[in-house]
Structure formats: C-alpha cells, structure tokens
Amino acid sequence: xxxxxxxxxxxxxxxxxxxxxxxxxxxxxxxxxxxxxxxxxxxxxxxxxxxxxxxxxxxxxxxxxxxxxxxxxxxxxxxxxxxxxxxxxxxxxxxxxxxxxxxxxxxxxxxxxxxxxxxxxxxxxxxxxxxxxxxxxxxxxxxxxxxxxxxxxxxxxxxxxxxxxxxxxxxxxxxxxxxxxxxxxxxxxxxxxxxxxxxxxxxxxxxxxxxxxxxxxxxxxxxxxxxxxxxxxxxxxxxxxxxxxxxxxxxxxxxxxxxxxxxxxxxxxxxxxxxxxxxxxxxxxxxxxxxxxxxxxxxxxxxxxxxxxxxxxxxxxxxxxxxxxxxxxxxxxxxxxxxxxxxxxxxxxxxxxxxxxxxxxxxxxxxxxxxxxxxxxxxxxxxxxxxxxxxxxxxxxxxxxxxxxxxxxxxxxxxxxxxxxxxxxxxxxxxxxxxxxxxxxxxxxxxxxxxxxxxxxxxxxxxxxxxxxxxxxxxxxxxxxxxxxxxxxxxxxxxxxxxxxxxxxxxxxxxxxxxxxxxxxxxxxxxxxxxxxxxxxxxxxxxxxxxxxxxxxxxxxxxxxxxxxxxxxxxxxxxxxxxxxxxxxxxxxxxxxxxxxxxxxxxxxxxxxxxxxxxxxxxxxxxxxxxxxxxxxxxxxxxxxxxxxxxxx
Amino acid sequence: xxxxxxxxxxxxxxxxxxxxxxxxxxxxxxxxxxxxxxxxxxxxxxxxxxxxxxxxxxxxxxxxxxxxxxxxxxxxxxxx
Numbered sequence: 001x002x003x004x005x006x007x008x009x010x011x012x013x014x015x016x017x018x019x020x021x022x023x024x025x026x027x028x029x030x031x032x033x034x035x036x037x038x039x040x041x042x043x044x045x046x047x048x049x050x051x052x053x054x055x056x057x058x059x060x061x062x063x064x065x066x067x068x069x070x071x072x073x074x075x076x077x078x079x080x081x082x083x084x085x086x087x088x089x090x091x092x093x094x095x096x097x098x099x100x101x102x103x104x105x106x107x108x109x110x111x112x113x114x115x116x117x118x119x120x121x122x123x124x125x126x127x128x129x130x131x132x133x134x135x136x137x138x139x140x141x142x143x144x145x146x147x148x149x150x151x152x153x154x155x156x157x158x159x160x161x162x163x164x165x166x167x168x169x170x171x172x173x174x175x176x177x178x179x180x181x182x183x184x185x186x187x188x189x190x191x192x193x194x195x196x197x198x199x200x201x202x203x204x205x206x207x208x209x210x211x212x213x214x215x216x217x218x219x220x221x222x223x224x225x226x227x228x229x230x231x232x233x234x235x236x237x238x239x240x241x242x243x244x245x246x247x248x249x250x251x252x253x254x255x256x257x258x259x260x261x262x263x264x265x266x267x268x269x270x271x272x273x274x275x276x277x278x279x280x281x282x283x284x285x286x287x288x289x290x291x292x293x294x295x296x297x298x299x300x301x302x303x304x305x306x307x308x309x310x311x312x313x314x315x316x317x318x319x320x321x322x323x324x325x326x327x328x329x330x331x332x333x334x335x336x337x338x339x340x341x342x343x344x345x346x347x348x349x350x351x352x353x354x355x356x357x358x359x360x361x362x363x364x365x366x367x368x369x370x371x372x373x374x375x376x377x378x379x380x381x382x383x384x385x386x387x388x389x390x391x392x393x394x395x396x397x398x399x400x401x402x403x404x405x406x407x408x409x410x411x412x413x414x415x416x417x418x419x420x421x422x423x424x425x426x427x428x429x430x431x432x433x434x435x436x437x438x439x440x441x442x443x444x445x446x447x448x449x450x451x452x453x454x455x456x457x458x459x460x461x462x463x464x465x466x467x468x469x470x471x472x473x474x475x476x477x478x479x480x481x482x483x484x485x486x487x488x489x490x491x492x493x494x495x496x497x498x499x500x501x502x503x504x505x506x507x508x509x510x511x512x513x514x515x516x517x518x519x520x521x522x523x524x525x526x527x528x529x530x531x532x533x534x535x536x537x538x539x540x541x542x543x544x545x546x547x548x549x550x551x552x553x554x555x556x557x558x559x560x561x562x563x564x565x566x567x568x569x570x571x572x573x574x575x576x577x578x579x580x581x582x583x584x585x586x587x588x589x590x591x592x593x594x595x596x597x598x599x600x601x602x603x604x605x606x607x608x609x610x611x612x613x614x615x616x617x618x619x620x621x622x623x624x625x626x627x628x629x630x631x632x633x634x635x636x637x638x639x640x641x642x643x644x645x646x647x648x649x
Numbered sequence: 650x651x652x653x654x655x656x657x658x659x660x661x662x663x664x665x666x667x668x669x670x671x672x673x674x675x676x677x678x679x680x681x682x683x684x685x686x687x688x689x690x691x692x693x694x695x696x697x698x699x700x701x702x703x704x705x706x707x708x709x710x711x712x713x714x715x716x717x718x719x720x721x722x723x724x725x726x727x728x729x
Contacts, residue, residue, distance in 0.1 A: 058676075058679050058680060059676075059679040061675065061679070063676050093706065093707075094705070094706055094707045096681060096705050097680065097681045097704070097705065097707065100679060100681070125706065183674075183675055186675050187674065187675050187678060190675065190678040190679055190683070191678070191683060194678075194681070194683050214662075214689040214691065214703035214706075215691075216691045216692050220691070220692060220701075220708075221692075224692055224693075224694060224695070224701075225695075226695035229695060230695070314710075318694050318699060318701065318710050319694050319695055321694065321698075321699055321712070322694055322695075322696040322697075322698045322699065323696070325712075432673055432676075432712065432715060433699055433710060433711065433712045433715065434673065434676060434677070434680065434709070434710075434711060434712075434715060435699075435709070435710045436707060436708065436709055436710075437701055437708035437709070437710055438707075438708075439707075439708075
C-alpha cells in the first residue's frame with residue numbers, strides 16, 4: 001500500500017514521519033524534478049507499506065516548484081507516486097489554516113487519516129479540539145491525535161493505517177480540483193472553503209480564553225531587535241564557525257592522513273602495476289576526497305537543523321530579508337551564503353528552503369564565490385611566498401590584512417554578481433516572502449540526527465559518484481601520456497639522478513616530476529601556457545591549475561610534485577624555498593608579487609571544485625547551471641588575475 | 650478608517666476588507682487572509698520591512714509591498 005504524508009510546513013510532519021518509519025528512510029527525487037522525496041517503509045502485521053513524505057504546503061495549488069509536486073501527483077492517478085491512502089498532519093494550535101489543506105485533500109475522495117498533532121501546544125494555548133464533532137464534518141476520515149515530538153500517538157496512528165489497509169475503503173466521488181492556471185476558480189474555492197471551515201471551527205474548537213490578545217513573545221522582541229537581533233545572529237555565527245574551523249579540522253585531518261596512509265600501505269603490499277596505481281592513486285584518494293568533506297557538512301547541518309527546529313532560523317530570514325533584496329537574494333539566502341564560508345557544498349544544499357526559483361538560483365550561483373576553507377592552504381602558501389611580513393600603522397600585520405582582503409573580495413564579488421544576475425535571470429514570478437514564523441520549540445535531537453544523517457548520505461552517494469569519477473580521470477591524465485616522450489623523459493630523469501648520486505627517495509621524486517611533465521596533464525599545461533602567460537603563470541602553474549580543478553587545496557600538492565620537493569621535510573617551507581628560487585628561462589623570478597597576487601585573485605574567483613559542481617548539478621538537475629557557473633567564475637578569475645598582474649608588474 | 654495593512658502601527662488590530670488583484674492574492678487568501686478576518690500587526694524587522702502579523706494565532710511575515718496589497722479597516726478606538 002502506498003501512503004502519502006501531507007501537511008502544512010511547521011506542523012511536525014517530519015516528526016510524524018520519523019516517528020513511524022525510524023531510520024528506514026530513503027531520500028530521492030520525485031521523477032523529473034529536483035524536489036526531495038523521502039520514502040519510508042512501515043511494517044504493520046507483517047505487511048510492508050511505503051510512505052512518501054511530500055513537501056510541506058499550505059494549499060494543493062502550488063506557489064513554488066517544490067509544492068507543484070503535490071498537485072501533480074495528487075491530480076494524476078497514473079503517477080507512480082499516487083497514493084492509496086493519505087495521512088494529513090494538522091497543527092491543532094492553528095486549526096483554521098491547517099484545515100484548508102486538509103479539506104482540499106479530503107475532497108479528493110481518497111481514504112484519509114487526519115492526524116491532530118501538537119496536542120501540547122494547543123493545550124498551552126488554551127485550545128481543545130473535539131474530534132467527534134470534527135468527524136461529523138469529515139465523516140469518511142479517520143481522526144487520530146498525536147504529539148509526535150515526544151513520540152506520543154505512534155500506536156494510534158499505526159492502528160489507523162492498519163485499519164485502512166484492511167478495510168480498503170471505497171473511494172468517494174472526488175470533488176474536482178480547479179485547473180492549475182485558473183486563479184479565479186481557485187480564489188472562489190478558497191473563499192468557499194474558509195466559510196465552511198469557520199463552521200467547522202465554531203462547532204469543534206473550544207477556546208478557554210476567548211479574549212486572549214495576540215502578543216509578541218519576549219524571544220521575538222529580542223531576536224528581531226534592531227541592535228540585539230543582529231548581535232545575537234553574529235554571535236551564533238561566530239560559535240558555529242568556531243566549531244567548523246576549529247573542530248572539523250581534527251576529523252578531516254584524520255580522514256586525510258588515514259586515506260593517504262592506507263593508500264601508501266596498500267601500494268606497498270600490492271604488486272606494482274596499473275591496477276595498483278589506479279586503486280592507490282586514483283580511487284582511494286578519490287574516496288578520501290569525498291569523505292573529507294563529511295565532518296564539515298555534518299557539523300553545519302547539525303547547527304542549521306537545530307536553529308531550524310527551534311524556529312530561530314525564520315527570525316534570521318525575517319531580519320535579513322530587506323538587506324538581501326536589492327541584490328536579488330532573499331532573507332533565506334543568508335544561511336547558504338554563510339555556510340559557504342565553510343564549504344560551498346552544504347551551502348548549495350541549504351538553498352532548498354528558498355521557494356522562489358530565481359532567488360534560489362542566484363544564491364546557488366554566487367555561493368562558491370564565498371571563500372571556503374579549501375582555499376586556506378592556497379592563500380596561506382601564496383601569502384607567505386610574496387607578501388612581506390611588515391606591519392601597517394604599527395599594528396596590522398600585512399599578511400593578515402591580505403588574507404582578510406581575499407575573504408572580502410569573495411564576499412563583494414558574490415554580492416555584486418548577485419545584483420547583476422537579478423537583471424539577467426528571467427522569472428515570471430515576482431519574488432515573495434510570505435513566511436510563517438513558527439512558535440519557538442526546543443529541538444528534537446532525533447530529528448536533528450536524522451537530518452544530519454540524510455544530508456551526509458545524499459552527499460556521499462550523489463556528489464561522491466561525480467567526484468570519484470573526476471578524480472580517476474585526473475589520475476589517468478596525470479599518469480598516462482604519449483608513451484615515447486614519457487619513456488624518454490623518465491629514462492633521462494633516472495640517468496640524471498644516477499649521475500648526481502641521489503638517494504632513492506629523491507630519485508623517485510625526480511622521476512615522478514618527469515612523468516608528470518610528459519603526461520597528458522603535463523602536455524595540457526604546456527598547451528594552456530600561452531593562455532595563462534598574460535596572468536603571469538608558466539606551464540607548471542598551469543598543471544596545478546588543471547589538477548586543482550578537483551579541489552583547490554590540490555594546488556599545493558601538485559606544486560610539490562612538480563617541483564619534486566622532498567615531502568618528508570617540512571612541506572611548506574621546502575616548497576616555498578623551491579618556489580622562491582624558481583626562475584623563468586630569461587632568469588627572472590616566477591613568483592613575483594604580481595604573479596603571486598594574480599594567483600590569489602584567481603583562486604578567489606575560480607570555480608575550482610568539482611564537488612561543488614556535482615552538487616549544483618544535483619540540486620538544479622541539469623548540467624546547464626554548473627556550466628554557466630564555471631563559465632562566469634572562470635571569466636572573473638581570468639580577467640581579475642590578469643588585471644591584478646598588470647597593475648602590480 | 651480604511652488603510653493598507655502596511656500602514657498599520659505595531660500592536661494595532663485591523664480587519665481585512667479586500668485584497669488587490671495580484672499574483673499573490675490567492676496565496677494570501679489561502680494563508681487565511683480573507684475579507685472579514687481580523688489581524689494584529691505584531692512587529693517589524695529593523696528596517697521596517699518585512700512586518701509580522703498575527704493571523705488567528707499564528708505569525709505570518711509579509712514584505713511591505715505584499716502587505717500594501719491588503720486593504721483593511723481599523724476599528725475606531727472609541728467604544729460606546
């Protein structure tokens with residue numbers, strides 16, 4: 001049996017879903033659209049039922065692409081997700097508006113279960129619902145009351161579903177929906193429904209304190225306060241980023257070194273050959289490259305889902321909306337952009353809450369311009385290389401100022417591009433907010449845990465596939481090359497090493513370096529050299545630019561391979577010395593201030609992260625948007641770097 | 650006295666009389682804003698926009714230009 005779970009947002013629908021399915025959930029997409037579809041299985045009396053969690057919506061007539069799924073599934077009996085039974089979750093403390101959606105669904109004629117949720121909140125507000133009277137208005141519905149947040153009512157709901165499965169009630173004659181584009185019909189329906197709902201409420205809802213006046217809660221006074229509101233938000237951000245930067249680093253390093261050591265160990269214990277190279281240099285580092293993002297993603301979604309569960313996040317949207325709007329963004333863009341300072345991947349994933357297509361697209365497109373943590377190794381190396389350690393005005397460390405400047409440059413670029421995209425992207429709908437500010441609640445740790453688990457799972461399974469594939473491709477390009485020239489270069493490197501009486505380790509590095517130069521990627525480096533010369537780069541930097549397409553921090557690793565430094569010593573120092581000493585054929589230094597600054601600007605702007613591309617592809621369901629993104633960011637990076645180079649040289 | 654919802658002061662109550670024809674009229678109606686509904690303006694964001702209103706016990710936030718589409722009647726304070 002197929003069961004559809006429906007309801008308004010903020011009714012505890014996901015609590016109900018988690019309550020009856022536990023961890024037996026799968027996340028996918030509705031066919032043909034990017035809307036997240038959570039499916040769970042339910043075992044009742046040895047029978048297995050599928051339950052589909054639909055996006056929260058206030059009406060069957062959609063106002064966003066996400067909500068359209070509800071209409072298109074429920075209005076089409078041939079849809080593969082068309083349910084046999086519908087379960088509608090209703091917030092008892094807000095019965096009037098919730099019954100609107102319920103009555104629409106009830107009229108579809110499907111066997112319907114009405115879940116009166118949030119019993120505690122209703123009681124606190126002095127409201128009580130008379131289920132028997134309610135049933136007289138909706139005689140065919142089964143009514144169950146629950147308080148899913150504390151796990152109350154699970155048995156009752158399960159029994160109701162089991163009854164439905166057994167009795168297999170006849171479908172009632174449906175009252176047809178209005179056509180999706182006939183707004184007049186829908187408006188008339190809305191009026192008629194609310195008139196009916198008022199009768200329902202008058203008869204079945206009793207209010208203890210009839211004269212209770214609407215009041216602003218003290219938390220709201222604080223959170224939307226013109227001064228304290230922003231201070232609190234800034235403080236929360238500070239704590240979250242402390243966690244992400246200070247603590248995510250520990251598991252990330254563990255994953256990083258763990259995979260490196262595992263690959264090293266495996267390559268020693270496997271017979272030499274292409275197969276072992278593929279596994280140890282392509283696949284294992286590729287998997288490591290996926291898993292290394294997991295701690296940040298998990299931590300970030302841990303905090304975001306707590307803020308969301310408590311109802312605080314909608315207050316942030318509320319105080320930020322006016323500031324973001326001139327930029328074509330939405331108050332809801334704040335969280336994705338802030339997340340992107342840690343990593344654009346969870347940032348892009350967090351844009352799902354933005355209902356307006358255009359505002360969501362702009363947010364996704366500019367999010368990777370925020371300087372993420374993967375740029376830090378690149379920035380630090382380059383700053384140490386070309387920026388002197390002087391102090392400005394006696395207090396400011398110039399290197400620190402440059403680092404701050406790079407972050408600011410990314411932020412400003414994101415905001416400016418957003419403002420430009422506002423005029424470029426066409427959308428028929430005018431952006432709107434119309435956001436419910438839910439009542440404050442303490443977070444349910446079970447829901448938080450499930451959210452984190454799901455986000456991590458989706459990232460590993462979906463984005464992971466693409467990241468792994470590109471890692472293997474890059475490995476192949478760096479390993480293979482036109483065989484003649486490759487053999488010649490390797491032989492030459494070996495011969496030179498022998499003549500210089502180098503140790504085995506140094507010989508290996510020299511060979512690796514020669515191998516990379518004559519590989520396809522080396523040839524690519526030479527091939528793009530004319531194009532990157534105006535930016536101040538040579539072909540060796542070119543190779544690093546190409547390989548760091550996988551991930552920005554690969555830049556450092558590639559440079560060390562190319563310059564064949566001994567990695568057993570302090571990597572940065574040795575690499576820096578090598579880089580400082582690096583000369584062009586005409587004897588001038590490669591890493592001048594101009595070239596170094598040009599590289600920094602390049603890394604601020606360039607879309608050097610296949611993981612983000614994979615996620616953007618997943619979130620927008622097409623290669624069009626990631627390609628546009630790579631294009632405009634590439635143009636920004638190229639010309640930004642060129643201008644920097646020419647201004648400074 | 651008739652006014653737009655966007656002009657109502659914080660803490661004041663008003664009754665919806667009509668909503669101007671627009672792409673979001675249906676959505677506003679579905680959220681419970683129908684003629685005859687009494688709402689209270691609760692608070693405003695720091696720059697005065699958006700505003701938060703109480704509709705039947707839940708808080709709805711609207712951008713100022715969305716609220717300007719909603720015409721309301723403010724009850725006269727004098728009680729006979």
